[in-house]
Amino acid sequence: MILEVEGLTKQFGGLAAVSDLKFNVIEGEILGLIGPNGAGKSTVFNLLTGVITPTKGKVSYKGKNITGKRQHEVAKLGIGRTFQLNPLFPNFTVLQNVVASFQLRPSSGFSDTFFNTKKYRDHEKHIQEQSLEILKMVGLYKVRNELANSQPHGYQKMLGIARALAVKPDLLLLDEPIAGMNPDEIDNTLEVIQKTQASGVSIVLVEHNMRIMELCNRVVVINFGQKIAEGTPKEIRENKEVVRAYLGGAYDTER
Amino acid sequence: MSNERISTNISSWNRNYQFIIYAALIVVLALIPVFISSPFIIHICILTLVYIIATTSLRLVMTSGQFPLAHAAFMGIGAYSSAMLSKYWGWSPWLTIPIGAILAMGLGVFIGFPFSKLRTFYYAMVSVFFGAGIVQVIVAFGKYTGGSGGLAGIPTLFGAASKIPYFYFFLALAVVSVLIMYRLEFSRFGLNLKAIDQSYLVAGSIGINEARNRVIVLGIGCFFAGLAGAAYSAYNMGISPTNIDMTATLWLVLYVVVGGMGNFAGPIIGTIFLYMVPQFYRGLKEYTPFLTAALLFIVIFFIPKGIVSLPKLIWQKLKGRKTKREISQ
Amino acid sequence: MTSLSLILTTGVNSIILSSMYILLALGFAFLFSIMGILNFAHGVIYMVSAFLCLKFTLLLGMNPWLALVCTVIIVAIFGVLLERFIFRRFYGDMNGTIVACLGIIAVLQNSVVITEGYVVEKIPEFAHGFMRIGAFSVSWERIVTLLVGVILLVLVLLFINRTKQGQQMQAIAQDTEGAIFQGISIHGIAALACIIAFSLAAVSGSLMGSYLSFSPYMGDNITMKILQILVLGGIGSINGILYAGLILGTLDASLPIFVNAAAAQAIVLFVIVVILLFRPKGLFGREV
Numbered sequence: 001m002i003l004e005v006e007g008l009t010k011q012f013g014g015l016a017a018v019s020d021l022k023f024n025v026i027e028g029e030i031l032g033l034i035g036p037n038g039a040g041k042s043t044v045f046n047l048l049t050g051v052i053t054p055t056k057g058k059v060s061y062k063g064k065n066i067t068g069k070r071q072h073e074v075a076k077l078g079i080g081r082t083f084q085l086n087p088l089f090p091n092f093t094v095l096q097n098v099v100a101s102f103q104l105r106p107s108s109g110f111s112d113t114f115f116n117t118k119k120y121r122d123h124e125k126h127i128q129e130q131s132l133e134i135l136k137m138v139g140l141y142k143v144r145n146e147l148a149n150s151q152p153h154g155y156q157k158m159l160g161i162a163r164a165l166a167v168k169p170d171l172l173l174l175d176e177p178i179a180g181m182n183p184d185e186i187d188n189t190l191e192v193i194q195k196t197q198a199s200g201v202s203i204v205l206v207e208h209n210m211r212i213m214e215l216c217n218r219v220v221v222i223n224f225g226q227k228i229a230e231g232t233p234k235e236i237r238e239n240k241e242v243v244r245a246y247l248g249g250a251y252d253t254e255r
Numbered sequence: 256m257s258n259e260r261i262s263t264n265i266s267s268w269n270r271n272y273q274f275i276i277y278a279a280l281i282v283v284l285a286l287i288p289v290f291i292s293s294p295f296i297i298h299i300c301i302l303t304l305v306y307i308i309a310t311t312s313l314r315l316v317m318t319s320g321q322f323p324l325a326h327a328a329f330m331g332i333g334a335y336s337s338a339m340l341s342k343y344w345g346w347s348p349w350l351t352i353p354i355g356a357i358l359a360m361g362l363g364v365f366i367g368f369p370f371s372k373l374r375t376f377y378y379a380m381v382s383v384f385f386g387a388g389i390v391q392v393i394v395a396f397g398k399y400t401g402g403s404g405g406l407a408g409i410p411t412l413f414g415a416a417s418k419i420p421y422f423y424f425f426l427a428l429a430v431v432s433v434l435i436m437y438r439l440e441f442s443r444f445g446l447n448l449k450a451i452d453q454s455y456l457v458a459g460s461i462g463i464n465e466a467r468n469r470v471i472v473l474g475i476g477c478f479f480a481g482l483a484g485a486a487y488s489a490y491n492m493g494i495s496p497t498n499i500d501m502t503a504t505l506w507l508v509l510y511v512v513v514g515g516m517g518n519f520a521g522p523i524i525g526t527i528f529l530y531m532v533p534q535f536y537r538g539l540k541e542y543t544p545f546l547t548a549a550l551l552f553i554v555i556f557f558i559p560k561g562i563v564s565l566p567k568l569i570w571q572k573l574k575g576r577k578t579k580r581e582i583s584q
Numbered sequence: 585m586t587s588l589s590l591i592l593t594t595g596v597n598s599i600i601l602s603s604m605y606i607l608l609a610l611g612f613a614f615l616f617s618i619m620g621i622l623n624f625a626h627g628v629i630y631m632v633s634a635f636l637c638l639k640f641t642l643l644l645g646m647n648p649w650l651a652l653v654c655t656v657i658i659v660a661i662f663g664v665l666l667e668r669f670i671f672r673r674f675y676g677d678m679n680g681t682i683v684a685c686l687g688i689i690a691v692l693q694n695s696v697v698i699t700e701g702y703v704v705e706k707i708p709e710f711a712h713g714f715m716r717i718g719a720f721s722v723s724w725e726r727i728v729t730l731l732v733g734v735i736l737l738v739l740v741l742l743f744i745n746r747t748k749q750g751q752q753m754q755a756i757a758q759d760t761e762g763a764i765f766q767g768i769s770i771h772g773i774a775a776l777a778c779i780i781a782f783s784l785a786a787v788s789g790s791l792m793g794s795y796l797s798f799s800p801y802m803g804d805n806i807t808m809k810i811l812q813i814l815v816l817g818g819i820g821s822i823n824g825i826l827y828a829g830l831i832l833g834t835l836d837a838s839l840p841i842f843v844n845a846a847a848a849q850a851i852v853l854f855v856i857v858v859i860l861l862f863r864p865k866g867l868f869g870r871e872v
Contacts, residue, residue: 049460071459080460087454100450103462114438124443167461369861377864380815381857387808388853395847403846502804509686512679544694551687555680556673 001060002027002171002202003048008057010047010225017043018225021057025171030193030203032216032233040225041206042084045173049081050074061171075103080169082160084176084206090149094140097148097159098131101166131166138162138192154185161192172196172203178212190215213237276520277433284426288419297418303531304429305487310510310522312479315436317516318445319472320452321370322379325386326480326507331499332359333481334488335393335400338409341489343399348412348489352482359481360474367470383501390500405495412489421490428486432479433523439475440519448472506530513554515561524562528554589721594838596722596730602833603733604788608806609813609825610740611781617757617820618777621671622678624685626785627807628692633659633789634798635696656786663782664775689803696800729791736787740780744822753777757820809836816856818869827867 003025010018018040025031033041046052048059050071059067061077069077089097135141138158143151148159157177164172177193178186193215197203205212213219213233221229221242229239236242287300313326323329337355341348366385370378393400400406413420439445447468450458455465488494497503506529514525533547558565608630615621623629633655640651666688674680744750752773796802813832817824832852839848860866 051456051459071456072462072464075460075462083456083460087457089450089453089457091449091453096446100446101461103447114442114444116438116442120443163457163461373861373864377815377860380811381860381864383808383811384815384853384860385857388850388857391846391850391853395844395850397844397846500804501808505682505686509683512683516679541694541698544690548687548690548694551683551690555683555687559677559680 001025002062003204004058004060005048006058006060008044008047008059009055010043010052011055016225018047018054021222021225021227023220023227023230025202025204026217027202028197028200029217030197030205030215032213032219033204033206033222034208034213034219034236035222035228037208039223041222042175043225044222045081045175045204045206048074048173049079075167078168078170079173080164080167080171081173082157082164082175082177084179086157086160088148088156088159088163090147092148093145094148094151094155094159095131095135095144098134098162098166099127101163102127102131103167134162134165137195138165139188154181157181158185158189158192161189165196169201172201173206174203175206176208177205178207280523281426281430285423288422294418297422299531299534301418301422301425301490302487303526304425305483306507306510306526306530307429307523308432308479308483310507310514310526311433311436311519312476312483313507314511314516314519314522315440315448316472316476317511318440318452319448319469320375320455321469321473322375322382322508323473323476324379324382324501324504324508325389326476327499327501327503328386328389329359329363329477329480330484330487330503331389331393331494331496332362332477332484334484334494334499335406336481337485338406338488338494339399341410342406342408348410352485352489355485356478356482359484360478363477364470364474367473368466370473371466371469386504387501390496393499394496401495403496405493405497406488407493409488409492409494411492415492425486425490428482432482436475436479437519444468444471509551513551513561515563517560518563521561521563528562590841593722594841596726597837598830598834600726600730600733600833601837602830603730603737604792605809605813605833606737606825606829607733607740607784607788609810609817609829610822611784612810613814613822613825614753614777614781616814618753619667619671619774620675621667622681622685623671623781624682624807625666625688625692625803626781626810627803627805628689629659629663629782629785629803630789630792630806631798631800631803632692632696633786634793634802635700635789635800637790638793638798652787652790655790656783659786659789660779660782664778667778693800693803700800732787732791736784740784741822743780749773749776812852812856814866815860816866818866821866821868824866824868 001024005024006022008018008021009016021044023031033044035041043052047054047057050069050073053068057067058065061074061079064077066074066077089100092100132141132144135144138161140155140158140162143155148156151159157180161174161177164174174193178189181189190212193203193205205216207213213236216233219229219231219233219236220227221236221239229236229242231239284300288297291297309326309330313323316323316326333352333355335355336358337348337351340346340351340354346354370381373381394403397403412424447458447463450461450463451465451468459465484494484499487498510525510529511522512525513529514523515521529547529550533543533550536543536546554562558568560568608626612623612626615623615626636655636658637648637651640646640654641648644651646654670684670688671681674684742750744754753776756770756773809832813825813828816832817826817828835852836848839851842848843851
């Protein structure tokens with residue numbers, strides 16, 4: 001188990017956005033987290049990565065309790081994520097976005113940074129090389145020197161993934177990675193996700209789009225902040241409760 | 256292909272361009288006392304150097320998305336503590352100046368922690384009030400600080416005979432300070448600051464400790480503000496609250512914004528343009544502020560990104576005209 | 585002075601200061617919430633009004649009340665011009681607004697300094713003599729200032745809450761796009777708000793010029809006060825302005841009895857800082 005979540009609850013005033021949620025992520029798998037709009041999926045991510053703190057519950061990562069740890073601490077432990085609305089560093093180029101994200105491994109101390117020592121310069125060179133590798137893998141190498149916010153939407157989302165990969169995560173949380181992409185971009189993204197899993201990274205995916213479910217090893221379905229089903233993609237597709245939850249919501253069974 | 260040099264400016268042509276400007280500037284400045292003997296002009300140059308240290312450090316903090324609208328007050332902390340230590344306790348200004356800078360830095364770090372929780376607008380407002388509070392405290396303890404009239408009789412570094420040693424002192428101080436800040440800006444630290452500014456959410460998700468970085472940069476900014484203030488008080492042999500009040504801070508912000516916030520050289524150019532240039536029109540006497548205001552309006556109406564963006568603006572206008580000609584043929 | 589008359593005098597001063605602060609802060613809030621203008625030059629407008637009123641009564645020998653009316657008209661027109669030619673250009677651009685305001689401040693302050701010199705003066709009074717009740721005496725001047733301030737404040741509040749235009753203003757302040765959809769004419773209301781805001785500053789300036797002594801730089805303090813009131817009370821809340829204005833006006837009138845003026849200011853400022861650190865939105869604030 002790379003991630004264990006128990007009793008996770010978040011109250012905003014009287015409203016429970018997430019309520020007593022329990023699920024696990026097996027090391028090396030792709031876990032899908034699906035549910036209709038407003039089910040609380042992004043909130044779960046925010047709770048896991050320290051953007052907001054849980055009202056109740058426990059989150060364990062690789063056996064260590066990380067409940068309530070702050071964003072940068074969570075990132076240091078090896079959890080990377082993308083965001084639904086995909087904020088980036090708009091005034092940096094595509095390449096700079098990824099280079100900037102290489103905070104952690106390797107990371108230079110303050111005096112090395114300031115005095116521009118050989119160690120620092122070697123680190124930076126290494127970081128550049130790795131950034132270019134990542135960009136090649138996700139297919140953004142060609143536009144590496146363009147400003148991030150001048151890129152089309154699909155490219156920006158891919159950049160978000162590239163950025164998260166720079167953290168060298170062991171657990172990657174992807175929040176709606178293919179929303180708003182055209183079919184070619186979707187194919188590309190799915191390929192990237194598979195390659196990433198093959199390199200040993202565990203992944204949790206939040207999505208509406210059913211096609212992504214096929215990639216997942218297991219799926220957890222939530223609605224109104226609570227888990228309503230769990231199982232393999234096949235089991236979920238045939239689950240009547242899940243289908244009922246989606247009727248009337250923004251749901252895409254095509255593709 | 257794999258050894259591309261990354262710079263945090265958009266084009267590396269920009270960086271070489273800047274380096275040449277700096278080198279030329281330093282050489283020219285170092286030669287000034289050789290050619291110009293007017294103490295008044297030397298004085299203006301010294302003050303410009305002081306403001307350059309202050310505005311460059313202000314901008315450094317601003318790159319992290321913080322608007323420390325109390326910068327002049329921190330200059331005041333450095334100035335007054337250095338002045339009082341050397342005047343009342345007889346310590347040498349060579350010692351009290353760094354102490355003043357460190358005290359200013361300490362106070363900056365102290366408030367940096369609670370302030371780091373605030374976002375842009377609220378941060379700005381709280382800094383405004385904090386800075387004003389500092390000034391009022393200084394005035395309130397008039398018995399020691401000379402109150403609103405100011406403190407005089409501050410011991411100096413080189414005596415009162417000639418301004419020339421001061422000029423080289425401030426030149427050296429400014430060059431070293433600017434170099435340090437330059438190094439910080441174009442290192443990974445500077446990259447982190449700009450990341451925090453653009454999206455604190457993403458910055459956190461990649462492991463940047465937002466609060467710690469913000470406090471560090473505020474401490475650095477306040478250090479240089481205190482340094483500039485302390486050195487100034489030892490040169491001027493006096494310091495008064497009008498040098499460090501809210502209006503003073505706003506003018507520092509002005510120099511940065513008009514010069515161009517997006518560029519390291521912006522504050523330097525802004526200071527020269529808005530502070531130094533009007534001084535040479537002293538003949539206008541009391542009409543000088545009108546000249547400054549006119550310069551201000553010209554810049555913000557026509558060159559919104561600051562003076563530093565002027566070459567690019569002209570280049571684009573020329574390019575635009577060329578294409579128009581091509582189309583019309 | 586006996587302690588009773590001290591309390592009464594302080595009370596009178598508190599009300600005067602509070603009402604003036606509130607009027608100025610309301611004007612500023614109008615400009616901000618309805619037109620999106622952060623008018624850092626509001627204090628300077630106040631100072632210029634005081635200056636104009638002074639000039640009209642001294643140089644032209646006008647009746648002070650007539651001078652006040654003239655000042656208000658001139659300042660209101662000037663405000664509309666400012667908005668049309670300068671503020672509109674920098675709508676949404678915080679840096680540009682600050683720089684533009686500083687330019688305006690520099691020009692206006694300097695004009696006054698040149699015409700006036702650095703001499704501080706008082707404006708001839710709006711009313712003469714003293715009112716006496718037992719051992720307590722207060723100048724009619726103060727009473728008049730107090731009455732005008734309070735009456736004006738009540739009028740403004742009534743306007744905001746009871747008239748059609750006032751409610752339209754509230755609608756715009758809370759949700760500009762929604763207001764447009766409801767068919768409210770933005771330009772007309774905005775112009776009205778602008779006129780009211782500058783007029784309030786003009787009246788405050790003219791009255792206060794006779795209460796405090798005049799200096800070309802007194803606008804800076806007032807702008808600072810306005811910011812304190814707005815941030816303490818909370819952006820977007822009229823109640824906030826009322827309470828914050830009352831608190832600050834009372835503090836400014838009473839603290840200087842115990843400590844020197846600068847210390848009083850320092851105390852107020854640091855207390856505000858601490859409050860904001862715990863409640864950044866201010867006492868009643870909702871959102872920016």
